[in-house]
Amino acid sequence: MKTFLRKLLFAAASCLLASTACPTQLPWENGKLKVSDNGRYLMHENGTPFFWLGDTGWLMPERLNRDEVSFYLERCRQAGYNVVQVQTVNGVPATNAYGQASMPDGFDFSRIDREGTYGYWDHMDYIVRAAESKGIYIGMVCIWGGLVRSGFMNEEEAKQYGTFLANRYKDCPNIVWIIGGDTRGDVKTEVWEALATSIRAIDKNHLMTFHPFGRTMSATWFNDAPWLDFNMFQSGHRRYGQRKGDGDNLADSNVAEDNWRYVEASLACRPLKPVLDAEPSYEDIPHGLHDPAQPRWTANDVRRYAYWSVFAGSCGHTYGHNSIMQFYRPGYAPAYGADKTWMEALDAPGFNQMKYLKELMLRFPYFERVPDQSVIAGTNGERYDRLIATRGDDYLLVYNYSARPMQIDLTRIKGNKKKAWWFRPTDGTTEYIGEFENRVTDFQYDAPYMQGADRVLIVTDAEAEYMK
Structure with a gap:
């Protein structure tokens, strides 16, 4: 019955999705994901770069029905996202839109598939397969960290749960395992280790990482762990100088928005592992997260977080929107002052602007790219005036958030003559500036x-053809 039901669900998903466009090539046709040889990026087995562009669809398994899952994932595909991060369970047990519980027998999963019942995990199967049809990976946060901190899963239960998850999803091509979930790695460490190692003992084909608490990074606790393939950090939701709100209260609030610092700190760890900001400030969420009376983060802010992080050396980026992450709509109590439905939020500018970053990064030789602040000549700015530079052998990119004047050392890349363009992160368009001598x-x-008119300066060897 279990096999028949899964086949039936897959057929239903295929029919439901038939009316929407699907990718001509699915990412995993290039082979499974792996870490690049230089330890900085993600790639497929055949050498194709993988730039992680994620959305935080945290409560999708609990709040969306099948039609809504399909609609949301299609909009993610159209907006360029190739990963959706989800809370697999946000309660012990969690309950989904069909009234089905995730753990009717606790952590005993021997009878989880019940004849004639479309259960919680059948719906999770549907989500994974619907994402697969769209070419989207599911970043599966196995259990939210607050539940473990509160004692809802112990070490032995973590082993049972990890074994269940690994056996159920090890053959799906579009899984990335995410241990943790908005939690510190030095709290209940033995539980997280048990969960990670029990999954890894069965599933050696999918990448694994750890999602940490606000303003912390996984490299602090797990960089040496053999199960951790790449690092995540959560730069959090505070503004400069804000001492209350999401995050580690011991961290310096004067650099609260400088997510590039976490990239630099992670990449300084050995062994070198890729890193990305898995939870920056969300579009339309209050500064500091918890007080709806505070100003809200805008599309300008979420672009800045994305470009700062990636240009500092991240292997990708995850976006978030206040309404989308909780799939808010009338009938649910809004968290963090959400006042738009999740469907309305899919039209938010920031949600639809992230794809231009992915397209930009994949336009140039990918694996040779390094962060290089020596490209910035003279004194760099602080806070919003901070310029972030990245380059390859014959191209360089500089992100300018505030529109301040800047001096750039064109000798940092190959070529006797250079050509330059302005790139607009708001719409992905470019404007040719001209040809320049090889000098500062x-x-x-x-x-x-400071009016949200951010730009990327693109400079290449005059003989290169990346911009054609």
Whole structure:
């Protein structure tokens, strides 16, 4: 019955999705995901780069029905996302849109598939297969960290749960395992180790990472762990100088928005592992997270977090929206002051602008790219005036959030002559600037200071053809 039901669900998903466009090539046709040879990025087995562009669809398993799952994932695909991070369970047990519980027998999963019942895990199977049809990976946060901190899963139960999850999803091509979930790695460490190692003992084909608490990074606790393939950090939701709100209260609030610092700190660890910001400030969420009276983060802010992190050396980025992450709609109590439905939020500018970053990074030779602040000549700015530079052998990119004038050392890349363009993160368009001598050169674009008119300066060897 279990096999028949899964086949039936897959057929239903295929029919439901038939009316929407699907990728001509699915990512895993290039082979499974792995860490690049230089330890900085993710790639497929055949050498194809994988730039992680994630959305936080945390409560999708609990709040969306099948039609809504399909609709949401299709919008993610259209917006360029190739990963959706989900809370597999947000309660012990969790209950989904069909009224089915995740753990009717506790951590005994021997009778989890019941004849004639479309259960919690059947619905999770549907989500995984629907994402697969769209070319999207499911970043499966196995259990939210607060539940473990509160004692809802112990070490032995973690082994049972990890064994169940690994056996159920080890053959799905689009899984990334995420241990933790908004939690510190030095709290209930033995539980997280038991969960990770029990999954890894069965499933050696999928990447695994750890999602940490606000303003912390997984490298602090698990960089040496053999099960951790790449690092995550959560830069959190505070603004500069804000001492209350999400995050580690011991961290310096004066650098609260500098998510590039976590990238640099993670990449300084050995062994070198890829890293990304798995939870920056969300679009339309209050500064500091908990007080709805606070100002809200905008599309301008979420772009800044994305470009700062990636240009500092991240292997990708995860976006979030207040309404989407909780799939808010009338009938649910809004968290964090959410006042738009999740369907309305799919039209938010930030949600639809992230794809331009992915397209930009994949335009150039991928694995040779390194962060390089020596590209910035003279004194760099602080806070919003901070310029972040990355380069390959014959190209460089500089992100400018505030529209401040800047001096750029064009000698840092190959070529006797250089060509330059402005790139707009808001719409992905480019504007040719001209050809330049190979020296330190002044650049400034015509835009008001600090009004969300961010740009990327693109410079290449004049003989390169990346911009054609």
